[in-house]
Amino acid sequence: MNLTRDPEVVNFPAIHYAFVEKVGPFMQTAGQAWQTAHSFVPELLKNNQITGHMSLYKTGPKVYRAGFALSARPVDLPAGLAYEKFDGGMYSRFVLTGPYTDLPAASGAVWNIVAEKHLPVRDDFAIENYMNDPRVTPEDQLITHIMIPAA
Secondary structure (H helix, E strand, O other): OEEEOEEEEEEEEEEEEEEEEEEEHHHHHHHHHHHHHOOHHHHHHHHEEEHHHEEEEEEEEEEEEEEEEEOOOOOOOOOOEEEEOOOOOOEEEEEEOHHHHHHHHHHHHHHHHHHOOOOOOOOOOEEEEEOOOOOOOOOOOOEEEEEEEEE
């Protein structure tokens, strides 16, 4: 697994975020959330511009959001998608290079590193920010920023 072990502290900007939320174990909810979210893309694109794909999650209770960064507040949001202006903030950013199938192990490793290094964490959503398009990027070149909210 190609994962950075020393995080960079970054300021993640505020974004407009449209998403599908699921509660429960991530291994069961993440795939379902993305499948549902992707089904809304054609309707969402009629009146909105998607600028990124990302998941936001909390580990206690287990809340998983699969969604899209938008260029502006959504217009005619499809029923079934939720919206919020996500405030962003300071995050400890780790970088995974490789297939999305590595994400569960990478996320676990990131949280272990955070604990080992005693990095301060605030109560907010962690982020998986998918930096390139898996439809055109080879799996071994996919880049995911795994970001832990820094206190």
